[in-house]
Amino acid sequence: MRRAVIFDLDGVLVDSFAVMYEAFAIAYKEVVGDGPAPFDEYRRHLGRYFPDIMRIMGLPLEMEEPFVRESYRLASQVPVFDGIVELLTTLRVRGLRLAVATGKSGPRARSLLGGLGLLPLFDHVIGSDEVARPKPAPDIVEHALDLMGFSPEEAVMVGDAPTDIASAHGAGVTSAGALWALSETAELLAAGPAVVLRRPADLLALCPSVPGD
Numbered sequence: 001m002r003r004a005v006i007f008d009l010d011g012v013l014v015d016s017f018a019v020m021y022e023a024f025a026i027a028y029k030e031v032v033g034d035g036p037a038p039f040d041e042y043r044r045h046l047g048r049y050f051p052d053i054m055r056i057m058g059l060p061l062e063m064e065e066p067f068v069r070e071s072y073r074l075a076s077q078v079p080v081f082d083g084i085v086e087l088l089t090t091l092r093v094r095g096l097r098l099a100v101a102t103g104k105s106g107p108r109a110r111s112l113l114g115g116l117g118l119l120p121l122f123d124h125v126i127g128s129d130e131v132a133r134p135k136p137a138p139d140i141v142e143h144a145l146d147l148m149g150f151s152p153e154e155a156v157m158v159g160d161a162p163t164d165i166a167s168a169h170g171a172g173v174t175s176a177g178a179l180w181a182l183s184e185t186a187e188l189l190a191a192g193p194a195v196v197l198r199r200p201a202d203l204l205a206l207c208p209s210v211p212g213d
Helices: 017-031 039-044 050-057 061-073 084-093 106-116 139-148 162-171 186-190 200-206
Strands: 004-007 097-101 124-126 155-159 174-178 195-197
Touching: 004 139, 017 039, 017 061, 039 050, 050 061, 061 106, 084 097, 084 200, 097 139, 106 124, 124 139, 139 155, 139 162, 155 162, 155 200, 162 174, 162 186, 174 200, 195 200
Parallel strands: 004 097, 004 155, 097 124, 155 174, 174 195
Antiparallel strands: none
């Protein structure tokens, strides 16, 4: 019996890619200078903590400050995916506990969800700055389980990136690959999610009502 769902944020709950690209471009120009920002490589690492992406790409960590500044400034332009509000509401009615485990920092994730009116639907929102090792390590999923008081067998993790699937696998949690934001699905499918979700409502089949709720 599943009693909890842990969601990634970007690409699962919200369509933040355009805003992240714009924030990245501005940060790159401010810190690195003129020339094309390496969007293709940046896109391959989405889902990771931003400082980790900078280290992997060999870019200055000083890009984080303007990236975060612009992400806050542009947050009002981030839409929620169709079907997400209905999914979250139904899961709550069925008695499941909900958490977010994101590559974003905790304050930025909670600010974004608060502005969208989604924050009250979640029991916990955990950022990559709030665990020792961010995704693809299992720490953030394990922390969510600890906070909610559930075993790995009682939860499912929904993500759109290989790092999400790896984090779920490491924590022993059922992994669900979310395809609704992806134009290319091969990389996610190659990570081996236990379940594939083509639209948000597909998750409901895995999460019946919790007995006694």
